[in-house]
Amino acid sequence: MASSTGNGILNGLVARSSSGPGNSLQNGASLSSFSSADQARNGLVDTEFLIVGAGPAGASLACFLGSYGLKGLMISAAPGTANTPRAHITNMAAMECLRDIGLDEELEALSSKGNCMVHTRWCHSMAGEEYARIHSWGNSPSRKGDYENASPCSPVDLPQTLLEPALVRRAILKGFKTRFNTSFLSFEREAESGSIIATVRDDISNSEYQVRTKYLFGADGARSKIVKQLDLPLSVKPGQGVAINVLVRADLSHLVEHRRGNLHWVMQPDKEHPEFGWMGIVRMVKPWHEWMFILFPNRDCDHNIQPSREAYLSRVRDFIGDDTPAEILDVSKWFINEIVAEQYSQGNVFCLGDAVHRHPPMNGLGSNTCIQDAFNLAWKVAYVHHGLASPSLLDSYSIERQPVGRSIITRANQAFRDHFNVWNALGTLPEKVEDRQKVLNTLSDATPEGRKQRRAFQDAITQTSHEFHGLGVEMGQVYTGPGIYNEQEQQPYVRSGAAAKDDVLYYSPSTYPGCRVPHVWLNKAIPTAPTSTIDLTGHGEFTIFTGVGGNGWKQAAEAVATQLGVSINVHSIGFRQDWEDVYFEWENVRGVDESGAILVRPDRFVAWRSQSQPDNETCKLNLLEVMKSILGHRT
Structure with a gap:
């Protein structure tokens, strides 16, 4: 040898x-650091790696850097890890990254597997009429071989509420000090040393302090202050509105035996509906007693509308379709964006995750792309930091990952637009309920119009396989x-x-x-x-x-x-x-x-x-x- x-x-x-x-990179590695005297003299917290954001992007980056023996500081303005299960589909590409550091088995144990993800459905309610279903996430008999041949891993349903704690715990064990309730305010560069001085605030004591770091990583989400301060150019296309997440505890186990799946589109064109909940998705969170009811408001609905808890609960009951008791745990809103940064880095500041690509959750590409951003970046940072590569290697991060970000925001938004064909075929788009009912009834007519409508409906459902079996884009x-x-x-x-x-x-x-x-x-x-x-x-x-x-x-x-x-x-x-x-x-x-x-x-x-x-x-x-x-x- x-x-x-x-x-x-x-x-x-x-x-x-x-x-x-x-991982021989850890063997014998020594981390240079500022001396304690220097730290006291300048009144700074010194670290070599400062990660802003402890979501899937920031926490996975800390894990990957930690696997190279690198230690640093990770801060988050949030009071803790995710309190709502926003992202959930974890695809094979992301699982392979986590497999690299031995986290895959732990995360698989926390997740829901393929038998909970067999179908995506379209229905009148969870208890009511089903319009259509499609196999999803590698469960189609015609696609199982494709998925098995592509990776040693399998796609899983892993809510962000379970993913983030596992990532943060691993990051801490690998040497990343983690501070929640800590807001990033701004940064400046030291001219002589090239180091970055970041100003942050402890949101509990409301006290500000400074952190000196060699590298700054902006994983601070869709409202990234780091992206804003860098003035990274953004490609912004018109958004597609707002959606409302209603987290619900309800035992629907009696309904799922013959309706097994983790996504259920609910459409009731034959009924009047509140403007904040035109249609929606019932998404499995924890089989089969915790669910996310994702409501899509009318196009002309005021984004600032504040329905009462009772109004939300009434709509949830409409979507369930029987008298199952339900309890609302949380309500939040999100915007359906189509935004990507034109570049991801500037000097020794690197941005990743939702900070640089923002899109709807279609195709389940969000947290998966965050994790892959981090995996791509981590080895390059480690090699440069250890003197094994030139700093120019870091330029390849943005060159490689930005086109991926552009492609996934395009795909996710196209997947969302593809659903318009389903909505149109089921009659959900006309304003008047009698017009919607007429379109829906046409689907069962033994007429040329009925045949045409059924073909349009089938084609629209088939097209969604690009979302639910998009192995190529993954x-x-x-x-x-x-x-x-x-x-x-x-x-x-x-x-x-x-x-x-x-x-x-x-x-x-x-x-x-x-x-x-x-x-x-x-x-x-x-x-x-x-x-x-x-x-x-x-x-x-x-x-x-x-x-x-x-x-x-x-x-x-x-x-x-x-x-x-x-x-x-x-x-x-x-x-x-x-x-x-x-x-x-x-x-x-x-x-x-x-x-x-x-x-x-x-x-x-x-x-x-x-x-x-x-x-x-x-x-x-x-x-x-x-x-x-x-x-x-x-x-």
């Missing part, structure tokens, strides 16, 4: 051939920029298979540089528990996959690791190699010859690939050039 050279910060960074995944991100090396590729990236026709619905795994490394189950020649390629990558380290005839890559990795001080794991896959390709699935997706190489970054995205193994010296020179380019060392 080669030892690290040229970097006194980290010891034990090595290239290992087919060794188990670990897993199919492709990065470009300096953090990816694709100069040796003969052709630009083109999606293949079903994804070539519909990249929202379908995901086609690829090893093209910039793609997520494909998941394939591997095993040993003497079989043990199967291991995913996902678990052989990540954990703070670079990884090379090769095969029969690719031994030169192991030697090259050892030499480059020694020269750059960066750990590079090497795994050979194939007959009598380190890992057996038991189902021949790796051969189908690897995209290179057996002796070729696929270099995977710590965030499990393919950085580069070589179609075959050249001579040993060329292997080393090629790998060295690529690694220097990715880490920003190449001049």
Whole structure:
């Protein structure tokens, strides 16, 4: 095994051939800090990493940074973790990030699984007539294989009220001091040192103090003060109104046996409705006794309307449809936005999560994108902080994640607009109840008009599969920029298979540089528990996959690791190699010859690939050039 050279910060960074995944970045890491005398002299709280916001973006970033042995301070103006279950769908891409730090099993245990997420429904009420249903979140018999082949993880329903405490607890255990009831006010940069001086306020004592930090992270949500002070340009499209969340305790277990699902659209076109609750969604929070009733007001409804508790409860009972007792726990409003920042960072200030992308919850992309923002950013910050990469590597964060943010706000808003076709087909749009009733009744008419209406309704429901089975938009991100090396590729990236026709619905795994490394189950020649390629990558380290005839890559990795001080794991896959390709699935997706190489970054995205193994010296020179380019060392 080669030892690290040229970097006194980290010891034990090595290239290992087919060794188990670990996080050697923590071994021997020493954190520089301001001296206590300096701190007392300046009256400052000193930290190297200040995270503003302790939601899914900020708390997951603290967890990921903590996995590299980095410690810092996380503050939040909120009195504690989320008190309402806002986000809930946690997709496979986000679960893979959390799997990297060993949080996946704990979160899966807290979540509701696929048997609670089988369908999305459209109905007159929870107890009443059902208009339609669709399989969702990987539960369609025709899509289960797609989901199982895409990831070792499964999508789960994990309310934000359960996700945030787990993230914050892990962050604290990893060394991030956390302060709630603490508001960020402003920041300024020190000209000489480049450090940031942030002014914050303890909202309990109403006292202000300053925090000096090397890095500032704005995960402070849709009203981000950091984004505002940076004056980051925002792409803002007209919003689609307001919605009202009514959190309810009601035991609906007697209704769900034959109505199993976590989302139930309720529409009553044959009835008058209050202006604050034209239609809505009954969303499962805790099976089957806690629910979120999401109400959509009339288009012309005053956004400042304040219905009474009794009015809300009456509408909740309408949506339930029988005499089940119900108790309102909380009421809140949110705006249906379509906003994305044009850039996510400026100098040593980085913004992530809802601070830079704001959209409706359709497709369940919100907290998932927050977590993936953090995962992309954390390894780059750690490598730069430890002296393993040039600060220019940090520029790739915005270059890679901003297009993802733009795509997800577009998709989420399009998914919301797609529901208008459902509403129109069910007759919910006309103002007068008699006109709505007429449209609804047309659906059962044995007439050309009825046939046309039924076809429109079926097409509208089918179109929502892009929301409830949008595997492509969840897993199919492709990065470009300096953090990816694709100069040796003969052709630009083109999606293949079903994804070539519909990249929202379908995901086609690829090893093209910039793609997520494909998941394939591997095993040993003497079989043990199967291991995913996902678990052989990540954990703070670079990884090379090769095969029969690719031994030169192991030697090259050892030499480059020694020269750059960066750990590079090497795994050979194939007959009598380190890992057996038991189902021949790796051969189908690897995209290179057996002796070729696929270099995977710590965030499990393919950085580069070589179609075959050249001579040993060329292997080393090629790998060295690529690694220097990715880490920003190449001049």
